Structures are given as structure tokens and as C-alpha cells.
Amino acid sequence: MTSNINLKINGAxxxxxxxDDETLLELLxxxxxxxxxxxxxxxxxxxxxxxxxxxxxxxxxCLYPALRADGAEIVxxxxxxxxxxxxxxxxxxxxxGAIQCGFCTPGMILSTQALxxxxxxxxxxxxxxxLSGNLCRCTGYEKIIEAIMMAKQTYAKPxxxxx
Amino acid sequence: xxxxGSSEYKVEQASTSDSRxxxxxxxxxxxxxxLLEKNYDHAKICAGGTDLLVQITQCALxxxxxxxxxxxEGFDKIELNEDALNIGSLxxxxxxxKSRIINQTFPVLxxxxxxxxxxxxxxxxxxxxxxxxxxxxAEYNQSHIGQFMRESIKxxxxxxxxxxxxxxxSLRHVVVEKGICRAPFVSDLGLALHCLDSSLxxxxxxxxxxxxxxxxxxxxxxxxxxxxxxxxxxxVSINGSxxxxxxxxxxxxxxxxxxxxxxxxxxxxxxxxxxxxxxISIGGxxxxxxxxxxxxxxxxxxxxxxxxxxxxxxxILESVKHRGVARSFKISLARSLAKAxxxxxxxxxxxxx
Numbered sequence: 267m268t269s270n271i272n273l274k275i276n277g278a279x280x281x282x283x284x285x286d287d288e289t290l291l292e293l294l295x296x297x298x299x300x301x302x303x304x305x306x307x308x309x310x311x312x313x314x315x316x317x318x319x320x321x322x323x324x325x326x327x328c329l330y331p332a333l334r335a336d337g338a339e340i341v342x343x344x345x346x347x348x349x350x351x352x353x354x355x356x357x358x359x360x361x362x363g364a365i366q367c368g369f370c371t372p373g374m375i376l377s378t379q380a381l382x383x384x385x386x387x388x389x390x391x392x393x394x395x396x397l398s399g400n401l402c403r404c405t406g407y408e409k410i411i412e413a414i415m416m417a418k419q420t421y422a423k424p425x426x427x428x429x
Numbered sequence: 430x431x432x433x434g435s436s437e438y439k440v441e442q443a444s445t446s447d448s449r450x451x452x453x454x455x456x457x458x459x460x461x462x463x464l465l466e467k468n469y470d471h472a473k474i475c476a477g478g479t480d481l482l483v484q485i486t487q488c489a490l491x492x493x494x495x496x497x498x499x500x501x502e503g504f505d506k507i508e509l510n511e512d513a514l515n516i517g518s519l520x521x522x523x524x525x526x527k528s529r530i531i532n533q534t535f536p537v538l539x540x541x542x543x544x545x546x547x548x549x550x551x552x553x554x555x556x557x558x559x560x561x562x563x564x565x566x567a568e569y570n571q572s573h574i575g576q577f578m579r580e581s582i583k584x585x586x587x588x589x590x591x592x593x594x595x596x597x598x599s600l601r602h603v604v605v606e607k608g609i610c611r612a613p614f615v616s617d618l619g620l621a622l623h624c625l626d627s628s629l630x631x632x633x634x635x636x637x638x639x640x641x642x643x644x645x646x647x648x649x650x651x652x653x654x655x656x657x658x659x660x661x662x663x664x665v666s667i668n669g670s671x672x673x674x675x676x677x678x679x680x681x682x683x684x685x686x687x688x689x690x691x692x693x694x695x696x697x698x699x700x701x702x703x704x705x706x707x708x709i710s711i712g713g714x715x716x717x718x719x720x721x722x723x724x725x726x727x728x729x730x731x732x733x734x735x736x737x738x739x740x741x742x743x744x745i746l747e748s749v750k751h752r753g754v755a756r757s758f759k760i761s762l763a764r765s766l767a768k769a770x771x772x773x774x775x776x777x778x779x780x781x782x
Contacts, residue, residue, distance in 0.1 A: 285447060285448045286448040286449075286450060286451050286452040286495075287448045287449045287450055287452070287485075287495075288448075289482075308486070309482055309483060309485075309486040310483055310486060310487075311479055311483055311546070311549075311550060311684055312682070312684050314547065314549060317549055323523075323552045324548055324549050324552060325549050325552050325553050326479070326549045326550065326553075328482075329478055329479050329482045329483065329550075329553070330478065330553065331452060331475070331478060331482070331495075331497070333452050333454065333497070334454070334475075334478070334497060334499050377548070377549070380548070395548070396548055398547045398548075398683035399546065399547020399548055399549045399550065399683055399684060400547075
């Protein structure tokens with residue numbers, strides 16, 4: 267026997283029947299096919315590759331029981347696009363080449379999204395703080411910080427403030 | 430919401446054959462405490478889950494039942510009244526970090542909260558979970574490599590073995606030995622509450638009891654909490670006169686636990702410069718919060734200035750005899766962090782008043 271939950275993922279409604287120990291990470295990757303949510307350290311809480319937004323807040327989906335997310339609104343990297351185009355954060359990551367292997371990128375972008383929603387005027391220190399839970403094994407942090415500083419300028423304009 | 434109306438606890442029943450544990454999410458406190466009592470020894474409370482799920486992954490804990498607090502309401506309030514600050518145990522670490530009330534009254538708490546994990550952890554982790562977290566030790570429950578390593582050697586004391594197998598001289602273990610386990614005390618909020626001399630309200634089917642935090646952390650890596658009990662709130666009393674506090678921590682990775690952390694608070698006389706009572710609690714150096722009495726006694730009754738703070742910090746852990754390289758490093762770290770925490774406390778004191 268399993269239990270049923272309802273979720274809103276990237277704007278669409280879903281109903282699932284989940285196992286008791288299923289994590290949100292497992293659910294999003296294997297059932298919904300949202301492989302932009304990466305599985306790396308897997309339930310150790312070290313790397314941040316599995317970051318998703320639950321109710322607008324960044325969390326580690328590998329440490330979040332799926333049952334707990336019942337009724338929640340979830341945004342993954344796949345749900346960030348604005349009207350079919352890239353989100354300003356994605357655009358600036360692309361423009362500045364803030365990507366090496368790309369594995370950490372979804373998590374980095376979602377952490378940035380949560381940061382800029384909360385504090386559009388974030389300083390470099392705030393960015394360091396907000397991204398400290400996302401590891402990049404290629405160590406390409408400088409470009410990422412630069413890209414966020416650039417995204418911040420676009421983001422501050424009210425027109426493009428959409429999640 | 431779950432539509433499983435057939436189960437008694439409105440809980441998510443599932444077959445246990447394929448799941449590592451059974452998950453309950455009771456909606457009332459009575460159901461919650463009943464579940465804990467009924468499944469004594471087999472149930473674990475999952476508040477944020479950021480420690481519990483890691484412990485389960487690392488096979489350090491294997492509970493049959495996980496009882497979630499996610500549907501309990503009213504335990505996440507921060508309230509300030511005339512004589513005390515009350516923080517509900519299900520308040521997230523992030524809320525404590527951001528709370529203006531806490532920041533203005535006991536900055537040591539918000540600073541400690543800020544130092545815990547990354548934002549993704551702080552958004553979910555709770556006060557209660559942080560102060561009741563499992564001990565952290567490579568020989569017991571830390572790191573992937575450790576997990577494979579642990580399978581190949583005999584179990585440590587905490588995992589059912591006969592002796593502590595942790596190295597004597599190590600960055601991630603204690604400096605002051607108290608007992609037989611070398612895992613250090615690493616709860617940052619526990620440390621902050623310890624230096625503020627707060628008390629905890631603990632709840633179970635048997636009723637409520639109030640435990641001063643210094644008694645709560647009574648022994649090496651152990652605390653005064655039965656399997657069916659739940660920490661309801663932390664209370665910090667306000668004693669009217671000018672007090673100020675600060676926190677300093679050294680960790681090696683964003684999500685790493687403290688190598689050394691220091692929480693300090695100073696209670697001033699009415700002249701606003703003489704120290705009536707100083708409290709310095711150090712984490713990461715002993716199996717329970719280490720109270721630096723040697724430094725506190727140097728500060729008390731004197732006018733606080735930079736020189737006195739430096740002198741008091743130098744006295745910390747002076748009595749520790751056997752030191753290796755790592756232990757010496759941890760001791761000097763404790764001293765410089767204590768200095769930083771005390772200096773922060775003085776600065777906050779000026780801001781607050």
C-alpha cells in the first residue's frame with residue numbers, strides 16, 4: 267500500500283501514490299522525468315545539485331520526504347522559462363559561460379532565483395552566502411558570481427520579474 | 430492533503446516491505462505523542478529531516494517509524510514578553526536567523542543560526558532538530574568514504590561496539606575527554622542557548638517538564654530526552670540589565686559542522702562597562718558544551734576592554750595537557766574564536782542599547 271499526494275510542479279497539477287521513504291528527488295526524477303534535478307551526493311546534504319524551490323524557498327530535494335511535500339508548489343529548472351524563452355538568470359549564465367560540465371548549474375540557477383526573489387539588491391557577499399550550499403566540482407565559481415551580478419541588473423527591472 | 434481516509438492517523442500507510450520506514454504525519458498533538466509512546470524505541474521524530482534522513486542514509490539510525498511534525502501547528506512562534514523570549518521548537522533555522530526580535534535581543538542566536546549549513550538546509554531545519562541532532566563522527570556516521578570504511582572495520586562504541594575507535598589527535602574530535610566517546614558536541618543553536626542559560630520545555634504523554642539546558646546536555650554525547658518526548662520550546666529569560674552576546678564558528682565546508690564554535694554572552698552592571706557575569710560556551714572541543722570557566726572568571730567583576738578580552742581568551746583550555754598537532758590547532762582556534770565572539774558581544778551590546 268502506498269499513499270496519495272497532490273503536487274503542483276512547474277505550474278501543472280499532479281497526483282501520485284508514493285512510498286513512505288521516497289524522497290522528493292526520486293519522485294521528480296523517476297516519476298515526472300524532470301532530470302534537471304540532479305542526484306549527486308544523494309541524501310547526505312553536501313552538494314546542492316538536487317536543489318528545487320518549494321513554495322519559493324530553495325531546499326535540498328534529496329533530504330525532503332515526498333510525503334511532506336503534499337500540497338506544495340514546486341519549481342525545478344524546467345519550470346523557469348519565461349514565455350518559452352530563457353529566464354534572465356539562465357541567459358546571463360549562458361552569455362558569460364558560467365557553465366563548465368553543467369551538472370551543478372540547475373541547482374546554482376535555482377538558488378539564485380530564490381535569492382533574487384527575496385533580495386533583488388543582493389551583494390556579492392549575499393550571493394556567496396546563498397550559493398554556499400551548491401558545489402561546483404569544476405570550481406568555476408568566479409564566472410557564476412559574475413553571471414549572477416549581471417542577472418541581477420535585468421532582474422531588478424519589474425517587467426522581467428517572473429519565476 | 431492526503432486522501433487516505435481509512436487510516437486512523439490520517440497518515441500515509443504503505444507496505445513496509447519496500448520502504449525503509451513507515452511515515453506518519455499526525456495532525457494533532459495527542460496523536461503525535463500517542464504515536465511516540467506506542468512506538469517507543471522504534472520511532473524517530475522528523476521535523477526538518479535534514480539530520481534524520483542523513484543518519485538513515487548513513488545507516489547510523491534505522492527507525493521503523495518516522496513521525497513527521499509537518500502537520501503540527503503552533504510550534505513555530507517567536508514570542509517576546511516582559512521576562513522571556515520563547516522560541517517554538519519547529520521554528521526554522523532560517524526564521525531564527527532572520528528574526529528581528531531575536532537579532533535585537535539575543536544576536537548570538539541569529540548568528541549561530543546563520544552559521545548552520547547552507548540556505549537549503551536552514552530553510553528546512555528546525556531549532557528542535559538542531560539541538561537534538563545526532564552526534565557527528567567519521568567513525569560513526571560521517572562521509573561516503575566513511576560508510577564503506579565503517580563496513581570493513583569493527584563497529585564503534587555508539588554503533589554497538591565495545592570501544593571508541595576515533596583517533597586521539599584529530600581535527601574532528603574532542604580535545605577535552607569526558608568519558609569514552611570522542612565525538613564532539615556540534616549543535617550551534619544548542620551552544621547559543623547554553624551560553625544564554627536558557628531552558629527547554631519538554632512534552633510527552635506524561636505531561637510537560639522544564640529542563641535547564643545545562644542539565645539537558647548532561648553527559649558525553651547524551652541529552653536528557655526520552656524516546657517518546659518532544660522538545661516544545663526554548664525559553665531565554667531576560668534579566669532586565671544590559672546583556673549582549675556573539676557567536677563565532679570555524680567550519681571547513683558550507684554544510685560542514687563546526688570544528689570549533691564559540692558562543693559568548695556578557696551581562697553588564699548598571700554602569701554599562703563592568704562585567705557582572707560572563708558566559709562562554711565552546712562547541713567541537715568536548716562531548717558536551719564546554720564552559721570556559723577559566724576565561725569567565727577573568728572577565729567577571731572587571732571593566733571590559735580589548736586587552737582584558739585578549740587575556741581571558743588566552744586562558745581558554747590552558748589545563749589541557751596532552752596535545753597533538755590537531756589538538757593544539759583546535760585550542761588556538763578556540764581562543765581566537767572566543768576573542769572574536771566576545772568582541773562581537775561587546776559591539777552588539779552598544780548596538781542594542
